[in-house]
Amino acid sequence: MTTEEQKLLGDVLAAGRLTVDAIAGVSDIAEGLHHAIITVGGVLSANAPALDRKTTPVNKRTGGISGLVYRSIRQVNGLLGFGLDVLIPRLTSKITDNQSAPGRAAVVSALNGVLGDHLERKGNPLAIAMAFCRDGKALDNNELRALLAGQQRIAIFVHGLCMNDQQWTRKGHNHGDALADEQGFTALYLRYNSGLHTSENGRAFAHLLEQLSDCVQADTEFYIVAHSMGGLVSRSACHYGVQEAQRWPQQLRKLVFLGTPHHGAVLERGGNWIDVLLDTNPYSSPFARLAKIRSSGITDLRYGNVVDEDWNGCDRFDMAGDTRMPIPLPQGVACYAIAATTSVDAHPVINSVIGDGLVSVSSALGRHRDPSRHLGFDDDHQWLGQGVNHMALLNRPEVYEVLKSFLASSPGVSQ
Numbered sequence: 001m002t003t004e005e006q007k008l009l010g011d012v013l014a015a016g017r018l019t020v021d022a023i024a025g026v027s028d029i030a031e032g033l034h035h036a037i038i039t040v041g042g043v044l045s046a047n048a049p050a051l052d053r054k055t056t057p058v059n060k061r062t063g064g065i066s067g068l069v070y071r072s073i074r075q076v077n078g079l080l081g082f083g084l085d086v087l088i089p090r091l092t093s094k095i096t097d098n099q100s101a102p103g104r105a106a107v108v109s110a111l112n113g114v115l116g117d118h119l120e121r122k123g124n125p126l127a128i129a130m131a132f133c134r135d136g137k138a139l140d141n142n143e144l145r146a147l148l149a150g151q152q153r154i155a156i157f158v159h160g161l162c163m164n165d166q167q168w169t170r171k172g173h174n175h176g177d178a179l180a181d182e183q184g185f186t187a188l189y190l191r192y193n194s195g196l197h198t199s200e201n202g203r204a205f206a207h208l209l210e211q212l213s214d215c216v217q218a219d220t221e222f223y224i225v226a227h228s229m230g231g232l233v234s235r236s237a238c239h240y241g242v243q244e245a246q247r248w249p250q251q252l253r254k255l256v257f258l259g260t261p262h263h264g265a266v267l268e269r270g271g272n273w274i275d276v277l278l279d280t281n282p283y284s285s286p287f288a289r290l291a292k293i294r295s296s297g298i299t300d301l302r303y304g305n306v307v308d309e310d311w312n313g314c315d316r317f318d319m320a321g322d323t324r325m326p327i328p329l330p331q332g333v334a335c336y337a338i339a340a341t342t343s344v345d346a347h348p349v350i351n352s353v354i355g356d357g358l359v360s361v362s363s364a365l366g367r368h369r370d371p372s373r374h375l376g377f378d379d380d381h382q383w384l385g386q387g388v389n390h391m392a393l394l395n396r397p398e399v400y401e402v403l404k405s406f407l408a409s410s411p412g413v414s415q
């Protein structure tokens with residue numbers, strides 16, 4: 001069997017496992033709705049007690065023939081899932097994730113962004129493993145040593161939600177390739193499961209950077225360019241790298257953020273309101289589970305979570321407000337923020353609410369009314385692009401020129 005055939009088989013089996021999980025979830029939703037109709041509508045049980053939304057679970061089980069039907073679905077589905085759980089490890093044990101066609105990689109990375117925590121928890125082969133990559137190929141330490149031998153400046157590119165290492169190339173342009181040609185950087189691209197908590201990815205990224213430090217000379221300089229969620233993951237990595245007394249933070253010279261939601265994204269807060277609204281009505285509450293399918297990575301974007309304390313021990317779908325631990329920019333590192341707005345005339349409403357279409361200008365520039373959360377980028381370490389959307393940050397010529405100037409300037413630290 002060829003590598004591509006093995007990969008296709010693995011995808012089919014992994015998708016089958018995901019389908020089994022989906023059937024189980026849909027069965028719970030259907031039974032929850034059935035139960036709501038019975039207990040609230042009085043259609044089948046006039047004397048049934050009223051549904052208490054605070055104490056009665058959404059997936060309340062039904063009885064009688066209906067309950068038998070739902071139990072049968074779960075049992076058959078469970079047997080199918082057990083069979084797939086046995087088959088997947090055996091039939092995909094030789095599947096390599098090194099070579100990945102851009103189309104497949106885009107689909108898998110999008111799936112990881114939405115369901116990556118579930119894929120990881122279930123051991124699904126579609127869950128992305130974190131790695132440094134070049135040309136879509138994950139590199140081991142021996143390959144990194146060979147690639148980086150004698151290199152003095154390494155630029156590490158960290159993608160955003162639902163994306164991957166190959167998507168730094170957009171409309172024929174790649175910031176990393178251009179910087180390698182014009183400024184002599186050696187580019188590495190991080191690949192990771194963006195559906196996990198940002199702090200989980202941040203800690204894993206810190207450990208990977210420590211391994212990278214072992215592969216290069218002690219005077220090699222690191223530079224990080226992070227898009228969107230990648231900026232939160234990078235800040236998290238810096239936090240845990242210092243906390244664990246790792247060596248690589250001493251090699252990090254600059255950190256450039258492209259459209260990073262330092263203080264969250266409005267769209268995810270809107271999603272949180274949908275959760276609450278669906279849960280307020282007993283007939284719609286079973287469907288609240290659909291709104292809650294989104295991953296831990298996505299809900300971390302509500303306010304811009306960076307560390308474990310921002311989410312650990314909390315219900316991530318509650319309207320709890322911004323309870324994040326204030327995490328400043330890393331000390332001793334020159335940090336830069338590039339923001340964008342779709343407006344061409346600095347319209348205040350568009351800038352404050354829509355921004356680049358996903359991230360507001362104030363969030364991308366780290367501005368906050370609470371002084372402990374205000375990141376305080378120097379004026380000459382900030383730039384706002386007008387008429388630029390979130391994805392265009394990856395390819396617009398004016399964005400690249402600013403990025404290039406930030407990386408070329410002397411690393412003055414403004415903390």
